[in-house]
Amino acid sequence: MRYSILSIVLLFCVNSIAQISPPKVYEQNKTLSYSELISEYKKIADASPKAQLFEYGKTDIGKPLHLFVISDYREFDPKVLRKDNMRIVLINNGIHPGEPAGMEASLQLAAQLLSKDNEIGKILKNTVVCIIPAYNIGGMLNRSAFNRANQNGPEECGFRGNARNRDLNRDYMICETENAQTFTEIFHKWKPDVFLETHTTDGSDHQYTISLITTAHQDLPPSMSAYLDKEMRPALFKKMEEKSSFKMVPYVHVWRTPPDDGFQQTFEPPMMSTGYTSLFNVFSFMTENHIFKPFEDRVNSCIDFMHCLLEYTHDNADKIKEIREAATNELKEQNDFVLKWKIDSSKYEMINFQGYEATYPPSKLTGEPLLYYDRNKLFTKDVKYFNHFNSTLTKKAPEYFIIPQAWKEVISRLKRNDVKMDKLKEDISLEVDMYYIDNYKTFETPYNGHYRHYDISTSTKTMKVNFYKGDYVVPVKGKEKYYIMYALEPEADESFFAWNLFDEILQSREYFSPFVFEEKAVAMLDTIPGLKDKLMEAIAKDASMAKSAYKQMLFIYQNSPYFEVTFKRYPVGRIYNKMELPID
Ligand SMILES: [Zn+2]
Incomplete structure (x- = not known):
C-alpha cells in the first residue's frame, strides 16, 4: 500500500511541476549566483522528463557550459527533432553577467513552459526551447556590488569580461575563448531557427524598459530579409504592445546625444552574437533591457518578450521553416556578398518615441554644458529611425x-x-x-x-x-x-x-647587405627592363632617395627577382571556375 502511494506521488511529480517555482529573487533586487542558478535548473530537469540539463565542452574558467533543453516529446536528439518538423529556439544568457535580467527571465520561463497551469506551454507542441543558463561563467563568478556603475540593481552581479577578460560578445567570429568554441559546437549541433541573446544597456535615457535589436535584415537572403523586416519584426512589436504592460522600442543606438533627432539601427558585425548567427540564416534577436529601470521590471519585460517570441515561432512554425529553406537555396545561388555596410541617411521610418526631455545644465566638474535627461518631462513624438544600409564592399565568391x-x-x-x-x-x-x-x-x-x-x-x-x-x-x-x-x-x-x-605574411624574411649588394644592384638597372625608369620616378617623388644609396638599393632589391614573392601575399588562393582538383 505504502509503495503504491509513493508511486502515485512520484507519477504526479513526473507529469506536473506545478509545485516547482524557482525563487524570484529579482523581486528583492537580487540575482542568483552561478551555483544557485544551475542548481535551480537541475531541480527542474529532475522533476520533468520533458527537460534535460546537458553539459557541453569547457569554458575558460574550467567549468562546463550548460544547455537546458525542453522538449515536449522527450526527444533530445536535435537531428530527430528537426526531422520531426520541430522548430528550435536557442536563448543565450549571461554573456555579460552584469546584465542578469535574461538569466532570471529564462529560469522563470523554463518553469512556466513545463507548468500545466501556464498557457505558454502550448508552444512546445511544435517548438523546442534550448536555454544557455549562463554563458560567461567566469564573469558570473566575479561578482560584486561595484561591477555596474549606473545600473539600477540588482544589489550584486557578475562582470562583463570572462575568465581571461574577453568580451564574449566580440568573440563569436574569431572564436578564441573556450566559451565561444563550446557555443559554436552547441549552435551547429542544434541548428536553431530562432536565436535570442539577452542584455541590458545604457547610453541614453527614455521611457522604455526593454529594447530590441533585430538583426540587420539586409544581410540575409531576399526571402528571409523581406519576411523578417515586413512580417516578423513588426509582429513581435505588435504582440508586445498587446500582451505586455512594458513598452518596447528598437534599440536606441545613441551615445552622448539624445535620440530626439532620430537614431539608427545597430548593425551587428559577426563578432557579435546576432551578426554571427544570422550568417547561417537564423532569425536573430537581442533584448536590451534598460539599465535605469527597476530590476524586477527588466526581468518581467524580458519574460514577456520571450513569450511573444515563442508564441510567434509556434504560430508561424511552418512559415519559418519554409522561409529558411528558401533562404538556404537563395544563398547557394548567391554570387556577390556584401562584406561592409554603411547607414543610408536618406532612408528611414518614423517611430512614435516616448522619451525624456534632454537638458544641458553646467557640469559640476567643469561648468561646461553636460547632457542630462529630465525624467519629470516626458514627451511622445515622431522621430526618425534609420534602418537601411548600403554596401561599401562587395566581393564575388x-x-x-x-x-x-x-x-x-x-x-x-x-x-x-x-x-x-x-x-x-x-x-x-x-x-x-x-x-x-x-x-x-x-x-x-x-x-x-x-x-x-x-x-x-x-x-x-x-x-x-x-x-x-x-x-x-x-x-x-x-x-x-x-x-x-x-x-x-x-x-x-x-x-x-x-x-x-x-x-x-606582413614581415619579409630575407634582406641584403648594402656593402656587397651595390654592384649587383647597379648591374640589374641595366638588365631588368624598365627598372631604371621606375627608380627615377621613385627618386622624383621622394627627394631623400637621391642621397641615400641604401634607399635606392632597397628599391632595386624590392623590384628584383631576389625579393620574396610571398611578402604581403595573402596565402589563400582563389579559383573562380569549376574544375577537377586532385582531392581525397
Ligand atoms: Zn550586454
Missing part, C-alpha cells in the same frame, strides 16, 4: 578557396563552423588568384586581445602557386557560404586577416 595546411588556426575555425573541406591528395602547381595586401592600418590599442587591422586594401595577381598534399580546398557553397566569405576575404572588417591570423 570564388568556386574554391585553397588554404595551405600551415594555417592551422584558420582551418580549425572553419571546421568548427561546419565548413566542408577537401584535402589535396597530391602536390600540385595551380594557377590561382592571389591577393597582395597593398595597404592596411593597425589599431594602436588592443581590442579584445588583438591589435586588429583595418582600412585594408588589396590587389590581385593571377599566378602559379605550389600547393601540397594535405592542403585544404574549400568549395564556397552551402549554407556556410556567407561565413566563409566574411572569414576569408581579407578586406572584410571581421576577416581572419583583420583579426591577425595571417600576420606572418
Whole structure:
C-alpha cells in the first residue's frame, strides 16, 4: 500500500511541476549566483522528463557550459527533432553577467513552459526551447556590488569580461575563448531557427524598459530579409504592445546625444552574437533591457518578450521553416556578398518615441554644458529611425578557396563552423588568384586581445602557386557560404586577416647587405627592363632617395627577382571556375 502511494506521488511529480517555482529573487533586487542558478535548473530537469540539463565542452574558467533543453516529446536528439518538423529556439544568457535580467527571465520561463497551469506551454507542441543558463561563467563568478556603475540593481552581479577578460560578445567570429568554441559546437549541433541573446544597456535615457535589436535584415537572403523586416519584426512589436504592460522600442543606438533627432539601427558585425548567427540564416534577436529601470521590471519585460517570441515561432512554425529553406537555396545561388555596410541617411521610418526631455545644465566638474535627461518631462513624438544600409564592399565568391595546411588556426575555425573541406591528395602547381595586401592600418590599442587591422586594401595577381598534399580546398557553397566569405576575404572588417591570423605574411624574411649588394644592384638597372625608369620616378617623388644609396638599393632589391614573392601575399588562393582538383 505504502509503495503504491509513493508511486502515485512520484507519477504526479513526473507529469506536473506545478509545485516547482524557482525563487524570484529579482523581486528583492537580487540575482542568483552561478551555483544557485544551475542548481535551480537541475531541480527542474529532475522533476520533468520533458527537460534535460546537458553539459557541453569547457569554458575558460574550467567549468562546463550548460544547455537546458525542453522538449515536449522527450526527444533530445536535435537531428530527430528537426526531422520531426520541430522548430528550435536557442536563448543565450549571461554573456555579460552584469546584465542578469535574461538569466532570471529564462529560469522563470523554463518553469512556466513545463507548468500545466501556464498557457505558454502550448508552444512546445511544435517548438523546442534550448536555454544557455549562463554563458560567461567566469564573469558570473566575479561578482560584486561595484561591477555596474549606473545600473539600477540588482544589489550584486557578475562582470562583463570572462575568465581571461574577453568580451564574449566580440568573440563569436574569431572564436578564441573556450566559451565561444563550446557555443559554436552547441549552435551547429542544434541548428536553431530562432536565436535570442539577452542584455541590458545604457547610453541614453527614455521611457522604455526593454529594447530590441533585430538583426540587420539586409544581410540575409531576399526571402528571409523581406519576411523578417515586413512580417516578423513588426509582429513581435505588435504582440508586445498587446500582451505586455512594458513598452518596447528598437534599440536606441545613441551615445552622448539624445535620440530626439532620430537614431539608427545597430548593425551587428559577426563578432557579435546576432551578426554571427544570422550568417547561417537564423532569425536573430537581442533584448536590451534598460539599465535605469527597476530590476524586477527588466526581468518581467524580458519574460514577456520571450513569450511573444515563442508564441510567434509556434504560430508561424511552418512559415519559418519554409522561409529558411528558401533562404538556404537563395544563398547557394548567391554570387556577390556584401562584406561592409554603411547607414543610408536618406532612408528611414518614423517611430512614435516616448522619451525624456534632454537638458544641458553646467557640469559640476567643469561648468561646461553636460547632457542630462529630465525624467519629470516626458514627451511622445515622431522621430526618425534609420534602418537601411548600403554596401561599401562587395566581393564575388570564388568556386574554391585553397588554404595551405600551415594555417592551422584558420582551418580549425572553419571546421568548427561546419565548413566542408577537401584535402589535396597530391602536390600540385595551380594557377590561382592571389591577393597582395597593398595597404592596411593597425589599431594602436588592443581590442579584445588583438591589435586588429583595418582600412585594408588589396590587389590581385593571377599566378602559379605550389600547393601540397594535405592542403585544404574549400568549395564556397552551402549554407556556410556567407561565413566563409566574411572569414576569408581579407578586406572584410571581421576577416581572419583583420583579426591577425595571417600576420606572418606582413614581415619579409630575407634582406641584403648594402656593402656587397651595390654592384649587383647597379648591374640589374641595366638588365631588368624598365627598372631604371621606375627608380627615377621613385627618386622624383621622394627627394631623400637621391642621397641615400641604401634607399635606392632597397628599391632595386624590392623590384628584383631576389625579393620574396610571398611578402604581403595573402596565402589563400582563389579559383573562380569549376574544375577537377586532385582531392581525397
Ligand atoms: Zn550586454
